[in-house]
Amino acid sequence: MIKLMLKFELKKIFSKRINQVLLAAVLVVTIIYSGMAIGSMSYTDEEGQDHTGIEAGRLLAADKNQWKGDLTPETISQVIKEYKELSAKYPDGIPDTEYGKSVQSYYDIYDFVIGIMTPDSEWNESVVYQLSDEQLQDIYTIYQDNMKKMAEEYGTTPEKRSYLESIYEKIEIPLTFEAKDSWDTMTMYAQTYVLLMAVIIGFLVAGIFSGEFRPGTEDVFLAAKYGRSKAIKNKIIAGILVSTVVYWIGVGILSFISFAVMGTSGFFTPYQIDDPYSIYVMTYGEYYLLILVGGYIATMFCAALTMLVTVKMHTPNLAVCIPFFLLCMMPFIARVLPTFDAFFNLLPTVLTNIFNAVRTPILFQIGPFVFRQISFLMFLYIVLFIVLLPFIYRSYSRYGIKKKIKF
Structure with missing residues (x-):
């Protein structure tokens, strides 16, 4: 029934x-x-031409997965060094050809570094140019120190502060990239x-x-x-x-x-x-x-x-x-x-x-x-x-x- x-x-x-x-x-x-x-996926080839559509997503993934694996300080240093060199070579802006050849593949890593250096402020690209080689090697130490500052800032009570610290401890370092x-x-x-x-x-x-x-x-x-x-x-x-x-x-x-x-x-x-x-x-x-x-x-x-x-x-x-x-x-x-x-x-x-x-x-x-x-x-x-x-x-x-x- x-x-x-x-x-x-x-x-x-x-x-x-x-x-x-x-x-x-x-x-x-x-x-x-x-x-x-x-259709919103976009891939730039080595000639600086933009591609959208069915193949763009997989082409973009293949390009970025050159850097697949652990984001060690050495990998991060290599990315930042290359980006600084290109920026110095092209002060008016990195051309599309260079973006398609290399920058596109590691831009997410570059963006990650900026995120680490600006924990509680607007995205600011200039922080990259202020990083020394020693700081890049200690990038995860800086990251962990900033986590502690964030826990203190947003942990308005001892319980909240302790909770945030326990959350941040769960982040596995070095991060992996894909x-x-x-x-x-x-x-x-x-x-x-x-x-x-x-x-x-x-x-x-x-x-x-x-x-x-x-x-x-x-x-x-x-x-x-x-x-x-x-x-x-x-x-x-x-x-x-x-x-x-x-x-x-x-x-x-x-x-x-x-x-x-x-x-x-x-x-x-x-x-x-x-x-x-x-x-x-x-x-x-x-x-x-x-x-x-x-x-x-x-x-x-x-x-x-x-x-x-x-x-x-x-x-x-x-x-x-x-x-x-x-x-x-x-x-x-x-x-x-x-x-x-x-x-x-x-x-x-x-x-x-x-x-x-x-x-x-x-x-x-x-x-x-x-x-x-x-x-x-x-x-x-x-x-x-x-x-x-x-x-x-x-x-x-x-x-x-x-x-x-x-x-």
Whole structure:
């Protein structure tokens, strides 16, 4: 009986023309996004000619992987020395031919050194020219010293300071390098894509309960033997199932197409290559998965909230706006109200904006326990999602009872 009821609910969802149009739009947009990600890759050859398209990603990876391996002080010194020589030779700017011949292959390493030397300031290329040979040989000592300074600066309590120190100790030195441009590119596109998925899934789940509020329908549905129990449970399960399947199939197709073309080089490259002092010690592959999982948690929370509002309002008109407002509008509101940062730092928008969140060392402390912002919010919104489910069930199962008693 339960399986038949669940199949019936799923059939109702996927048989609606509007939902079919939405799912077709998801597929089209997914393919378009994959094409945009692939097309955004750029490779410069030894003649200074730029190449984009299907081959660009793999050509770029092959060029950069000349430096694949441990980033020892000797390797870093070689990179900086070569770049300084080229800069001295071409004071008006390194030409595209030289960029394609050598600079392109090691520019990420060059950028990493600048990141080490500017721990809490804007990116400043001039610091490279101030580095002596001795400093380059001690680059990781400088890096570790700066980690201690960062821990002291952002560790506003002894517990936070100790926590940051323990996090920085997890960074393995020397770092390893492998071309990670495909993952770097996909983190940007995936972040935008999960926002789109959250909004579309909100439309899908909003109609699960609203269909039963049509005149006459609600009386039949709620008067049925399992109308106020199993039927409602199956609606909730259907909403969770549809949201999960649509989300992961969408991001799965996006990832498969993009990485099949661009390649997967750099999955194990430490994220600290790009942001040396990030408190999220992970590889680029883990970073990409973090974006997808964070987006999924935010999507499921918004889906549950959408179903609850639909039940309360007896219409999906307002509920369908919830994902868009929470995840798309809130970041703009946060920018014009910076004095409320503490509030906005707790909203689900953080989970769909991980690209920026990993760059900011925000910590929360509850008693002696310290948590990083992303991990704390992932746990928080999983709990809130679970808490919302019984509220949805209770609100719909009790619908009409008070009205009948008054009558």
